Amino acid sequence: DLMGLHDIETMNALAAALKEINPYITVYGEPWQGGTSPLLESKSAVQKNIEKYNGYGAFNDQMRDALIKGGLNSASAKGWITNDSSATATSDLNKLKAGMLGHTKTDSLECEDPNKTVNYVTCHDNYTLYDRIKAAGITDETTVKKMAMLANSVVFTSGGTTFMLAGEEFMRTKGGDSNSYDSGYKVNELDYSLKVKNIDMFNNYKKLIDLKQKLDFLQNKGLYNVVVSENYIKCNGTDSEGKEYIIIHKNGYNPTAVTENLKDYVLDLDTLEPNKVLNETTSIKPYETLIAHLA
Numbered sequence: 001d002l003m004g005l006h007d008i009e010t011m012n013a014l015a016a017a018l019k020e021i022n023p024y025i026t027v028y029g030e031p032w033q034g035g036t037s038p039l040l041e042s043k044s045a046v047q048k049n050i051e052k053y054n055g056y057g058a059f060n061d062q063m064r065d066a067l068i069k070g071g072l073n074s075a076s077a078k079g080w081i082t083n084d085s086s087a088t089a090t091s092d093l094n095k096l097k098a099g100m101l102g103h104t105k106t107d108s109l110e111c112e113d114p115n116k117t118v119n120y121v122t123c124h125d126n127y128t129l130y131d132r133i134k135a136a137g138i139t140d141e142t143t144v145k146k147m148a149m150l151a152n153s154v155v156f157t158s159g160g161t162t163f164m165l166a167g168e169e170f171m172r173t174k175g176g177d178s179n180s181y182d183s184g185y186k187v188n189e190l191d192y193s194l195k196v197k198n199i200d201m202f203n204n205y206k207k208l209i210d211l212k213q214k215l216d217f218l219q220n221k222g223l224y225n226v227v228v229s230e231n232y233i234k235c236n237g238t239d240s241e242g243k244e245y246i247i248i249h250k251n252g253y254n255p256t257a258v259t260e261n262l263k264d265y266v267l268d269l270d271t272l273e274p275n276k277v278l279n280e281t282t283s284i285k286p287y288e289t290l291i292a293h294l295a
Contacts, residue, residue: 003029102159
């Protein structure tokens with residue numbers, strides 16, 4: 001929490017000591033200070049010093065903001081996922097592409113080490129993903145669900161470490177509470193009736209988690225090739241056995257579907273059409289994620 005209040009030397013020593021106890025321990029933090037600090041910025045474990053981290057990583061709020069404009073942005077602000085009326089800024093497209101590769105890119109640096117990047121869209125006491133999308137002015141429940149699924153589909157198919165908020169897999173809501181650290185159980189509880197209602201989304205998350213664990217190019221090596229545009233993301237990667245994969249994400253900025261020749265591919269996941277038939281003119285519609293591999 002607020003890792004920027006710690007100095008880099010202490011954080012490096014902390015990570016090293018923990019890994020002596022258990023080499024598989026994962027250490028990560030918030031690379032900011034939440035206000036002023038007497039600690040010199042050059043010695044602080046803030047985001048701009050991420051290259052000096054040793055054995056730990058940090059939340060990639062740059063990719064998060066490019067996707068949904070969370071954090072300190074106004075509730076009405078929209079990102080690549082939530083904006084269906086205007087083009088995404090070039091700087092956000094660059095940060096999104098970097099995040100897909102497992103990099104952390106700000107306006108002044110790009111850390112290319114996926115082991116230091118924690119990609120996510122929502123966490124702990126801030127808006128849930130459902131509430132954040134609703135706050136941005138999207139009222140149609142079907143569209144909110146599609147946007148929410150797309151947001152974490154992008155996160156789970158990016159390099160680096162994936163982080164998700166409990167309950168995102170079934171549209172968790174805190175009733176619009178944007179800072180629920182002291183809001184009590186009624187706001188912060190997990191309502192499992194939502195899992196029953198959104199079991200299709202839950203099953204998509206299971207498949208995404210399985211692919212994230214199985215495909216090494218989605219872990220700490222980054223994707224081999226990524227194209228990010230205003231209305232779709234296309235990724236190509238090869239697994240450890242030489243099998244070629246294609247990943248396509250389509251947002252709602254341009255309602256026209258993306259067409260791809262997938263005649264020789266086998267479907268691994270389609271978030272909108274689980275039984276989609278792949279052919280020479282496979283269509284990927286707005287808010288759809290498709291993952292397939294060459295037969």
